[in-house]
Every structure is written in structure tokens, then in C-alpha cells.
Amino acid sequence: GKWNRDFCFGGNPEGSAATNADKLLEDSGLDYTTLRLPWLNDRPEVKYSITHRHDTYVGVSGSRQSMADVVLKIVADPTFGSRDSLGIADPLSL
Template identity: 40%
Template sequence: MKHVILFGVTGSIGNYIIKALETLNDVRLTLFVRNSLKLSKEQKEKHRIIEGDVMNYKNVKDALKGQDIVYFGLSGNLDAMVKNIIKAMKETDVKKIIAISSMGIYGASWKATLCGKKDAPGFLNSIMLTVMKPMFRRHRKLADIVENSGLDYTILRPGRFTYDDEISYQITYKGEPELGRDISRKSIAHFVMKIVKAPEQFTNQNISLTKGV
């Protein structure tokens, strides 16, 4: 039985991640949340729920005991959050982390990630880049911290999330050109499920995930 703890499942892709992992018979899920009221009755009945603060080291360390894999899909103060989790993973001997970052964090595809030249005039693209650059910096720092953690990691850099009811994606690795711009939430969840099913498959990989072109 694999024990998987999920940080960041009350956001926009959380339900998709949970549903995808529920298809694996050999997985037991723990949902770490600040407020369990955001979870459904079914989720509370089926899974172990821990209410806590990811910035509280004791909360995190206690939650990680007995876990095998960490899923990190939080937003906000990413570097402080992931540092807390990584420290606790090392002290509780949890080896694997799957971290959600963002397409475009290495600079070359910021513009394509946000709009695409066909979707908006140049001045609007420029404004969006100015507004969104801090988000890209936070996600870049997250990726850097995870890569240098010494843990077994898989970093996912998905494109712009859609609600399309499809599983369709292409992957590229760090250093390769990113393909396309969008990715369905269902596709992200499916890929996370593949990693949990076979954690050795994408060991220490930094992957861009998009529908492709």
C-alpha cells in the first residue's frame, strides 16, 4: 500500500487529482488542508483528513509520518512552504515529492503561456507579463528548491489550465522547447496518477506538460 499525502487539494485542480488517485487500488490518501469545510462529504468519508497549517512545522512533520509520496500543489508563499515540507520529509524519511510549478518559468515561453500573440494585442500581452512575472519567479524558485533538495522529485510545469473533459498531453523536459500553451486539469491529474502508480518512471525529472500544438 502506498501512502500519499496531498498538499493543495482545495484549489482548482484538487478534485481532479483526488479522483484520479482514487482509481489506484494500492493507494491510501491523506488530505492536508487548512479548512476541511472545503472538502466534500464523500472525500471526508473516504480519506484521512488532517487540518493544519503548512507553515507550522510540527503540523507538517506529524502529517508526514508513515507517508511514501508527497504531492505539492499549493499557491502563495511557495518557497517557505516547500522548504518546510522538504525539511519534514527528510526527518520522517519520506523520499518522493511531486511538485506543481508552471510552464514558462525559464523565460522563453512567458508570452506564449499567458496569451499567445493571436489572442491579444501587444500592449495587453505586455501588461499581463508585468503582472504575472512575480508568479513565474515564485514558481521558478519552487522548482530550484525542489531540484536541489536531495529528494526523489518530479516537477510538473503545466500550461494554462482548462476545464476541457479530455486527457491529452505532451511532455518536454527541462532545456527543451515547451510545446503549446494549454492543458486540461483532467490531463494534469492523469499524469500525477501515472507518477504515483510508478514513482520510478520520472525520477528527478523537470517536465513541461501541455496539450501540445
């Protein structure tokens, strides 16, 4: 977690462009879903945990197949993750 915060956000995820953009979407009234993706790996299995907007992000990596599974769920059911920021991570990396 600390390495990711330092590397991706300069130690300050609350002031990052991604966090600020997510806040603008939340306040906009639009129907949207943002995805907080981890470092991707090539594990073949679809296995992940999801955290929501104000939950602490858990995990450091996830399989490409797992990320695709979440996107397909959103396409099949647009209410899944609607007006939310979904953090996706491989539970093996917890």
C-alpha cells in the same frame, strides 16, 4: 508564450520564485517531481505532451483530465518524472 511570460513572470521566468524553488529541489538530493501546469481547460480528452526540465515549455493550455492522468502515472510508478520538472500541455494548443 510571450503573454504567459509577461503575465506570470513579469517577462523573466528565469528569476521567478517557481524557477528558483525548482533549482533548490534539483540541488537538494531529494526525490521529487515538479509539475509545470498550463492554463486549464475542460476538454474531455486525455491528450498531452510532456517537456522535461531544460526543454522549452511548449503549449498554453491543457485539460484537467490530462493533468490528472499525469498525476496518476506518477502515483502508479514513482520513477516516472522522478527528479525532473515536467511541463504538461495539450498538443492541440501548440
